[in-house]
Amino acid sequence: xxxxxxxxxxxxxxxxxxxxxxxxxxxxxxxxxxxxxxxxxxxxxxxxxxxxxxxxxxxxxxxxxxxxxxxxxxxxxxxxxxxxxxxxxxxxxxxxxxxxxxxxxxxxxxxxxxxxxxxxxxxxxxxxxxxxxxxxxxxxxxxxxxxxxxxxxxxxxxxxxxxxxxxxxxxxxxxxxxxxxxxxxxxxxxxxxxxxxxxxxxxxxxxxxxxxxxxxxxxxxxxxxxxxxxxxxxxxxxxxxxxxxxxxxxxxxxxxxxxxxxxxxxxxxxxxxxxxxxxxxxxxxxxxxxxxxxxxxxxxxxxxxxxxxxxxxxxxxxxxxxxxxxxxxxxxxxxxxxxxxxxxxxxxxxxxxxxxxxxxxxxxxxxxxxxxxxxxxxxxxxxxxxxxxxxxxxxxxxxxxxxxxxxxxxxxxxxxxxxxxxxxxxxxxxxxxxxxxxxxxxxxxxxxxxxxxxxxxxxxxxxxxxxxxxxxxxxxxxxxxxxxxxxxxxxxxxxxxxxxxxxxxxxxxxxxxxxxxxxxxxxxxxxxxxxxxxxxxxxxxxxxxxxxxxxxx
Numbered sequence: 001x002x003x004x005x006x007x008x009x010x011x012x013x014x015x016x017x018x019x020x021x022x023x024x025x026x027x028x029x030x031x032x033x034x035x036x037x038x039x040x041x042x043x044x045x046x047x048x049x050x051x052x053x054x055x056x057x058x059x060x061x062x063x064x065x066x067x068x069x070x071x072x073x074x075x076x077x078x079x080x081x082x083x084x085x086x087x088x089x090x091x092x093x094x095x096x097x098x099x100x101x102x103x104x105x106x107x108x109x110x111x112x113x114x115x116x117x118x119x120x121x122x123x124x125x126x127x128x129x130x131x132x133x134x135x136x137x138x139x140x141x142x143x144x145x146x147x148x149x150x151x152x153x154x155x156x157x158x159x160x161x162x163x164x165x166x167x168x169x170x171x172x173x174x175x176x177x178x179x180x181x182x183x184x185x186x187x188x189x190x191x192x193x194x195x196x197x198x199x200x201x202x203x204x205x206x207x208x209x210x211x212x213x214x215x216x217x218x219x220x221x222x223x224x225x226x227x228x229x230x231x232x233x234x235x236x237x238x239x240x241x242x243x244x245x246x247x248x249x250x251x252x253x254x255x256x257x258x259x260x261x262x263x264x265x266x267x268x269x270x271x272x273x274x275x276x277x278x279x280x281x282x283x284x285x286x287x288x289x290x291x292x293x294x295x296x297x298x299x300x301x302x303x304x305x306x307x308x309x310x311x312x313x314x315x316x317x318x319x320x321x322x323x324x325x326x327x328x329x330x331x332x333x334x335x336x337x338x339x340x341x342x343x344x345x346x347x348x349x350x351x352x353x354x355x356x357x358x359x360x361x362x363x364x365x366x367x368x369x370x371x372x373x374x375x376x377x378x379x380x381x382x383x384x385x386x387x388x389x390x391x392x393x394x395x396x397x398x399x400x401x402x403x404x405x406x407x408x409x410x411x412x413x414x415x416x417x418x419x420x421x422x423x424x425x426x427x428x429x430x431x432x433x434x435x436x437x438x439x440x441x442x443x444x445x446x447x448x449x450x451x452x453x454x455x456x457x458x459x460x461x462x463x464x465x466x467x468x469x470x471x472x473x474x475x476x477x478x479x480x481x482x483x484x485x486x487x488x489x490x491x492x493x494x495x496x497x498x499x500x501x502x503x504x505x506x507x508x509x510x511x512x513x514x515x516x517x518x519x520x521x522x523x524x525x526x527x528x529x530x531x532x533x534x535x536x537x538x539x540x541x542x543x544x545x546x547x548x549x550x551x552x553x
Contacts, residue, residue, distance in 0.1 A: 039248030074119025169193025260461030262328030270335025325465025
């Protein structure tokens with residue numbers, strides 16, 4: 001094993017840097033980390049999947065697994081860093097930290113840090129802001145008349161322009177802070193007043209107003225999944241899984257049926273979206289809903305984020321539950337509003353100009369106090385090639401609004417890694433809890449196995465999975481050498497599905513979870529012969545124990 005590689009969480013890695021790190025960490029920890037490409041992006045980049053587990057206790061496929069991905073939206077690059085942090089944290093702490101060691105001994109983590117490598121690379125290496133992959137969609141808008149966002153002053157950012165027009169300008173500067181723009185009041189005249197536009201250039205446009213044109217990359221990969229796909233949804237693509245990145249994700253999840261939980265990491269807002277998406281909570285299975293909410297509370301405890309029901313369609317987490325019975329969360333990381341002491345809902349509802357002005361001033365005070373003013377670019381004069389003198393400025397859209405400033409990135413990584421670990425800990429976990437041999441007669445032995453689920457979730461991971469019939473029932477098998485004859489009991493016995501201790505919460509004081517099952521065999525064999533009992537659950541793992549045929553002690 002090589003020395004543990006160092007990685008810094010105060011900057012954002014390009015695709016090449018990310019790839020190099022994944023290869024180095026896999027080489028440094030071959031018994032914990034494996035790396036594979038699950039497919040190619042639109043531009044031909046590998047979509048990397050990292051599997052982290054202690055391969056000496058069992059293969060990843062024989063353990064309950066948590067799937068996590070990030071950066072499906074091009075600009076949401078902090079989730080990539082969170083998942084790299086998770087890889088780093090798990091491998092550094094294994095063997096020293098009791099919780100981490102137990103998780104890697106009993107569970108597998110499938111971590112896909114950058115599932116949209118093309119979009120992320122354009123975001124990180126150009127001034128452009130985009131949500132999608134780089135496939136032009138639905139049409140090429142580059143020659144449409146209007147304002148096309150671009151970096152006109154060459155500083156590497158696309159900010160805002162304010163253009164003075166004392167007659168028709170809609171905005172004015174705040175008296176509390178001249179960096180803040182506030183609406184012009186109905187009876188105000190004289191100025192100075194301004195128009196506000198995205199930084200950019202005009203094409204085939206005479207006069208005003210200027211219609212802002214979108215970037216030519218209009219896909220939304222997180223609206224391209226099969227569940228409730230709708231061609232009228234903005235960015236939905238040509239058909240479900242039409243995009244190679246989405247198809248690769250779907251194929252990976254379907255081929256790894258040990259996945260019982262999911263984290264899809266996004267930005268921004270500081271909350272978790274959860275199922276059900278397209279119908280009321282009361283129509284969701286009661287136990288699945290309770291599990292979803294209770295696990296989210298674990299996330300709330302370590303991140304400070306809130307739990308919210310989503311209404312989006314054809315997203316990864318909606319498809320994962322509705323088609324595969326996987327409980328999942330869309331975690332929107334990073335909340336600059338909360339950092340400034342502002343309630344997100346208050347900010348969104350602030351339609352009173354005075355309230356909005358106060359909130360904007362508080363954001364700038366936070367920027368000045370905590371970030372030394374770096375997140376907001378003060379308005380500065382610039383000679384626009386078409387508009388003449390304008391002023392450029394505003395919030396850094398990439399690394400203040402959408403993603404944490406680099407100096408705050410590690411904090412987001414750490415607390416979201418803890419959230420991932422909390423969800424992994426809630427997965428089901430099958431085990432052979434009792435295994436005993438009694439001698440019935442000379443050469444005749446009775447073998448009894450008690451198989452139990454020591455996890456929070458049922459061994460199916462959800463009742464939805466049972467309803468969909470996408471997961472096989474648990475089984476237990478007796479493996480005996482040729483000279484041992486099974487004279488009673490099926491070699492392989494079906495156990496059904498075993499409850500997790502979640503089920504005992506539903507009927508407090510009245511019932512307990514049905515979390516164990518007994519299997520019995522009678523065999524004929526020589527004293528001292530060894531047999532194996534194998535308990536197998538698609539989503540709760542595999543455990544094997546060996547017992548020797550001998551008289552009862």
